[in-house]
Structures are given as C-alpha cells and as structure tokens.
Amino acid sequence: MERRTFLKNTSLLTGGLFIANNLSALPPAAGPVKIAVVGCGDRGTGIIHLLNQMPDLFRVTAICDVLSFRLTAAQKLSKTGAWKAYDDYRKLLDDKEVEAVIVAVPLNMHYPIATDVIKSGRHLYLEKTMTYNIEQALKLVSLMHGRSNQVLQVGHQYRYSPLYYRVKEMINKGYLGKVTQVDCRWDRNGNWRRSVPDAALERAINWRMYKEYSGGLAAELLSHQIDFINWAFDTHPQEFFATGGIDVFKDGRETYDNVQLMLHYPDLGLIGNFGAMCGNAHDGYLFKIKGTLGMVSLLTDQGMFYPEKKLLSEKGTVDGVTGATRIVWNKEGGTPILPEPTKDGTWYAFNDFYKKIQNKELPDSNVFTGARTAISVHLANEALYNKKISNWDNSYKLD
Incomplete structure (x- = not known):
C-alpha cells in the first residue's frame, strides 16, 4: 500500500473526523470568497443555486461555458445583476477578481482546466471523478506539491455528510x-x-x-x-x-x-x-x-x-x-x-471548502484522496471495457 503521510495526525472528534495537515491557504478573505463557475450544465447550475443560499461564504462573480444558451440560462440565477460571462475558461482566469474556481465540466476536461486553475494560484473545487485517467491523477498530485497557498477540494461530497462521518x-x-x-x-x-x-x-x-x-x-x-x-x-x-x-x-x-x-x-x-x-x-x-x-x-x-x-x-x-x-x-x-x-452533501462540502480556505487546512476530499479514487475508477473501467482483471500498481505515488 502506498504511503499516505497526508493522513497522519488524524483524530476523532465528536460527530466525525478532522484531518490535520500542513497545507496552507491564502490569508482569510474579507467577506465572501469571490468564486467563478466553469461549466453551467446541470451540476454547475445546481451548485450556483446552492451558493446563492450562502451569501456570507461565497459570491459568484463569473461564469463560463462553451455553450452560449447555458450561459444565458445561468445568468438568470444571479440575484445581484449580470455576472461576467466567458466562453473560454482561460479568459476567466485573467479576471483578477476571482479567488476560487468551481470546475463542473465533462470528465475529459477536468485535468487541463484544473491544471490551469492551479497554475493561476486560485483555490479549486474540482468535481468528481478528479481526473479522466491515472496519468492525469498522478500529475495533479505532483502539481500540488509545494503549493501551500492553495486549497484543492474534490467533489466527493459524501465525505462531508454527518451521516457518513458517523458511519466512518x-x-x-x-x-x-x-x-x-x-x-x-x-x-x-x-x-x-x-x-x-x-x-x-x-x-x-x-x-x-x-x-x-x-x-x-x-x-x-x-x-x-x-x-x-x-x-x-x-x-x-x-x-x-x-x-x-x-x-x-x-x-x-x-x-x-x-x-x-x-x-x-x-x-x-x-x-x-x-x-x-x-x-x-x-x-x-x-x-x-x-x-x-x-x-x-x-x-x-x-x-x-x-x-x-x-x-x-x-x-x-x-x-x-x-x-x-x-x-x-x-x-x-x-x-x-x-x-x-x-x-444534501454538497451543502456540507461547500461549508467545509470555505472553512478550509480560511483556516489553511487540507480538505477531507483532496488531491491525494481524489487521485486514489480516480485511479480506482480507471482500473474498474479498464476491467469493464477490456474484459480483463486489472490490478493496482504499487508504484503509484500518492503523497
């Protein structure tokens, strides 16, 4: 089994688990985190609906989608006037107001967009599954090394539910x-x-x-x-x-x-x-x-x-x-x-995303755990579509 130094210092608290870490985030923001949504399909707009209920934690400032009719539909969700709208996420990343980015796009685009968001210095909420394949998962783990000023949270929201904490x-x-x-x-x-x-x-x-x-x-x-x-x-x-x-x-x-x-x-x-x-x-x-x-x-x-x-x-x-x-x-x-x-688990996940940004902590669903699950899904699909038994390679480095 691979080393998992990021899971050291785990301690039980009432009602769940807290995972200590040494990743740090940006200094606490004054007021809500200014956040952008890349991908305005069902999942992206569902998250926007949720963030609209968290005005003290997040303020959506920009949206992005390659389909113009989705941008038009998403704009109707704004309660504070028109958001900045982009059809190219790279233009969105030139927007200096954006502090954090949600990526809710087709799976094959998770890695390239996540890579550019990380390199831009923003916090990232990356929908599950973290990456399309194993190579991309390992590269994201490597890319996050030394980035102590950023939080990357993966959208496996049940890790944040009080019910699932209790079962664990x-x-x-x-x-x-x-x-x-x-x-x-x-x-x-x-x-x-x-x-x-x-x-x-x-x-x-x-x-x-x-x-x-x-x-x-x-x-x-x-x-x-x-x-x-x-x-x-x-x-x-x-x-x-x-x-x-x-x-x-x-x-x-x-x-x-x-x-x-x-x-x-x-x-x-x-x-x-x-x-x-x-x-x-x-x-x-x-x-x-x-x-x-x-x-x-x-x-x-x-x-x-x-x-x-x-x-x-x-x-x-x-x-x-x-x-x-x-x-x-x-x-x-x-x-x-x-x-x-x-x-809904997403409510707990975004409350925790805000806390992790403020308190310089590693999310429970992070780049390391996200990679472990992405690799598991890839190997399951390899077995499924290639009609073979697949095996975990212990050379994968997830720390």
Whole structure:
C-alpha cells in the first residue's frame, strides 16, 4: 500500500473526523470568497443555486461555458445583476477578481482546466471523478506539491455528510466487527440523455455516453461509494473484476448502461460489489456495509444500523453506537444512525471548502484522496471495457 503521510495526525472528534495537515491557504478573505463557475450544465447550475443560499461564504462573480444558451440560462440565477460571462475558461482566469474556481465540466476536461486553475494560484473545487485517467491523477498530485497557498477540494461530497462521518466512526471503533462485504447500487430507469437543440451538439451535451469524454456509470455514480470505502477503511482496491454492456438503450452510446464491478481489498479481506443500471429504478441508491457484528444500510441522507444477534446478546444495547438518546427499532430490527435526515452533501462540502480556505487546512476530499479514487475508477473501467482483471500498481505515488 502506498504511503499516505497526508493522513497522519488524524483524530476523532465528536460527530466525525478532522484531518490535520500542513497545507496552507491564502490569508482569510474579507467577506465572501469571490468564486467563478466553469461549466453551467446541470451540476454547475445546481451548485450556483446552492451558493446563492450562502451569501456570507461565497459570491459568484463569473461564469463560463462553451455553450452560449447555458450561459444565458445561468445568468438568470444571479440575484445581484449580470455576472461576467466567458466562453473560454482561460479568459476567466485573467479576471483578477476571482479567488476560487468551481470546475463542473465533462470528465475529459477536468485535468487541463484544473491544471490551469492551479497554475493561476486560485483555490479549486474540482468535481468528481478528479481526473479522466491515472496519468492525469498522478500529475495533479505532483502539481500540488509545494503549493501551500492553495486549497484543492474534490467533489466527493459524501465525505462531508454527518451521516457518513458517523458511519466512518462506527467502522473505526469496531462497532460493525470485521467487515468483509460491501453491496452498493445506484440505479435509474431512463436513458440518461439530455435534450439536444442541434444534432451537432450531441457529444457536447450527452458527453456521458461517449468514451472520449466520460468514465460512464462507474465515474459518474459509483465513484462516490468507491471513494467512501477508500476513505472509511484508509485503503484502495487491489484487484478489479467487472462486466457489463449496452443492454437497454441501443441508441449509439458507447458507455455501458448496465455494469457490475467487483473490487477486492485483500489487505482487509473485503469484497466490494458496485452495480449501476439504467433499466430499473426500484433500488435506486443502496449502500450496505456488512460486518460480523452488524450492518449499516445507507441512503444519501439517512441510514440504519442492524446489529447481529450476538452483538445484542453480548452488549444488551447499541445506544453508544448510534448516539441516539434511546433505541428505536424498526420491524426489521434496525435503529436510525442519526435522528433525522441530513442536508444534501454538497451543502456540507461547500461549508467545509470555505472553512478550509480560511483556516489553511487540507480538505477531507483532496488531491491525494481524489487521485486514489480516480485511479480506482480507471482500473474498474479498464476491467469493464477490456474484459480483463486489472490490478493496482504499487508504484503509484500518492503523497
């Protein structure tokens, strides 16, 4: 396993984990951080909606997209007058007012834009998956070395949810016992396409369907769950098995609409099963982590703990596990991990992004952890599309 010096000095705090580090950011800004959004599609505009609810933390000052109709639509979200609008992100980076940049563009463009943002000296919120391939991930790690005046946060937002912090804490304290299986799904019933006003824009708009631009379901959906397992257990998969196909929508797409990944973590004795499909939405998002003492079953905003019978017979109660004021069992023998659903993970992520900029701290989802997950996704896709078993190369340098 690679050295991970950035995870040293980790300590448990009430309600979650804090990762100490020696990266520093710019001096605390006077007032909100002036931020620009590169990529005004669904994700970019969704983030803009969120930032509009955080006027004390962030102020959007500029937007960028190569599609003019998206810029026009995004401008309507401004509550303070027209933002500066660019069709070339390099022109945006000439804007001296911008202190931080959000990059929410097709996956194949993450690396070149991120590289230029970093070299410009700005803080960066880079959407997941961090990079399109392994080489780019390693280059970003190298590029961030010595840049103690910048924060790079990767958009694996569940690392910031109080629910997922609590589950990580439960795992670390041994409440689940020895975990040997993880079962994850992220399903939908639909073609995942966006409407195209001009046939010439098919690939620009529906980039997720084409291998040149996209990592498909593994990168767009399953990367979140893969990332959480990497984080919760401080590990990464060593062996990658996968199968899939274009089994529902015969519409010219290249990325599979039906995939199943099996990732092996031999250092833990853990097998992770990660599946996604576009042909049935009944399960939707499922995330089950199974140990000898109990299982957690997670949605994005709430979760249940199901103790094994031997835990109940030995301990009598699991109130200390969940932190609940009293045990409330459902008909299946589970109890809520938190008393109420959490907010959307992106809300917690951007609150933390602001804090990390102000307090000179390394984000929980950073260039090192982002690289580890990007490499995992790339190797999973290599196994999926090349019909082979892929293996982690221990020569990868992630510190």
